[in-house]
Amino acid sequence: MLKWSHPLTSSKLPRDLLMALAYGALIALASAIIIGIGSYQYSNYVDRKNKQQWCVVVSVMDDAYKANPPQSSAGKKLAEEFHRMRTDFNCPKE
DSSP: OOOOOOTOOTTTHHHHHHHHHHHHHHHHHHHHHHHHHHHHHHHHHHHHHHHHHHHHHHHHHHHHHHHHHOOOOHHHHHHHHHHHHHTTTTTOOO
């Protein structure tokens, strides 16, 4: 009767081949982790840059609405939204 064994665990494969496969898998895993970390860091960098660019506009509008408070309900909502965005983006005060 023939006994079946998995080809990667078979004693017929040379030890060097098994080690090469193991190192290949390790390198692939390490590469995927490094690429994932790099992508995460780049996304955070782009997000910070976008918020910094919007801070200029949001700060100017928030300061303008503080200097001349709006009278209409739509203007008040807009002023509140600009102030909320300034807070969310961590824009400098004044």
